[in-house]
Amino acid sequence: MDLGLFDHIDRNRRRSVILIALSVLFLVALGAVLARASGVTPWGGMAAAVVIGIILSLVAWFEGSSIVLATAGAREVSREEDRELVNVVEEMAIASGLPKPRVYLIETDAMNAFAAGIRPEESVVAVTRGLRQKLTREELQGVVAHEMAHIGNYDTRVMILMAVMVGSVAILADWYLRSMRFRRFGGGRRGGGKGEGVIVLIAVLCAVLAPLFATMIQFAVSRQREYLADATGAAMTRNPGALADALEKLGGSGIRLDTANRGTQHLYIVNPFRLHQDLNSPFASHPPIEERIRRLRALAGGKTARPA
């Protein structure tokens, strides 16, 4: 097993930069096309796209974790309230060499967990009451290690940036589609020639397809990060079997997490809506849970993780 725990940090930081660059290009191009089709100068659309992107990025950068926690209905847990949970998180912080994240609990019978935070120094880990009650100490350790792996690999940052991109694209597209309806009822300002018609058609296609496309990219990145976090977490606890057992319980629970939504589902350890994703669909936020368990079991049964 790869024992350099966070060898993917550099790659993920590079990925963040590339992701931001591509998102800006994508957003600006979308803004230009939509503005052109609305009869406004493309520069105006590009400026609007940039402004939306910057505002959302600032909000995400400074308030991202609080928003995610508030949406999920999570509250902070003290050592006095749940000694074992806080201890397990601190143990995993020691194993990973990361600062200790704040610990949150979501009051629901559903079994799930997530991590959030732009920087490891101010990260959070949240677990649901259902998960807390039904997992053994070792299984809880496996789940928390998976979340610490997301933090250490800077996945939490990549995921928040992905959410900003998807959100900005959705706002732009929505804006255009609404304004178009308004224009149609208000009567066209300019006599649209044949060329105008083609441009409007392209713009409508862009406005409809761009959010889908953005979500597909987001979920593709998310699926890949889950496998990596499983492996990194297993290296942290040297106990891949415990995480596999935990995933089996999570997959078998069948209780949906109502406080999750389309915007936050990719943050969770398992898909909060559909626990069993049989196929690697481009619109799946997580890899199939059975495949993750299979890979972890292979780690546990194969060569021992602990060096002699």
Place this chain on the structure above:
Amino acid sequence: MTLLAFPAGWIALIAVVLVAFWFVGLYNGLVRLKNIAKEAWAQIDVQLKRRHDLIPNLVETAKGYMKHERETLERVIQARNAAVAVTADPAKGPAAVGAAENMLTGALRQFFALSEAYPDLKANQNMLKLQEELTSTENRIAFSRQHYNDSVRRYNTKLEQVPTNMVKNFGDFPPMEFFELENPAEREAPKVSF
């Protein structure tokens, strides 16, 4: 000045600057890995101290219930005090610390085995709290040792790899030692206590 008038001169200058930056980056990378490993070593001591601090509380709580086990309780305290003394003594190496900690582990194991016979003690809220804290502390010690070894492995690997193996001669970068779990003193310690 005349040198810089030619493009070749500029190219050479830029190349030198780039190589300097590259060198600084490699050097700082080694410093970072060395410091991570050092911090990891310090973390082991922090966790051992945490364990030492918990034990007086544990014995104090158990005293009221385990009246007939004075000897066992005393042995735990003695092993704890011996471990504190060894940790505080800079002349003692990791092997001595490991041996002392193992004596303590053995004494604690015996204590917990005997405590099974006292249901009142096991139901005591304070005792439950201390038991969880001790379980966690044992894990913390194991994980901090594991993290130290992981950090040393990363650092030592970098020392041998090209190109950092050329940079190491420009600073104080000795290879670091692993924490050995399999030393003979540690293997024998649990048997002594029974």
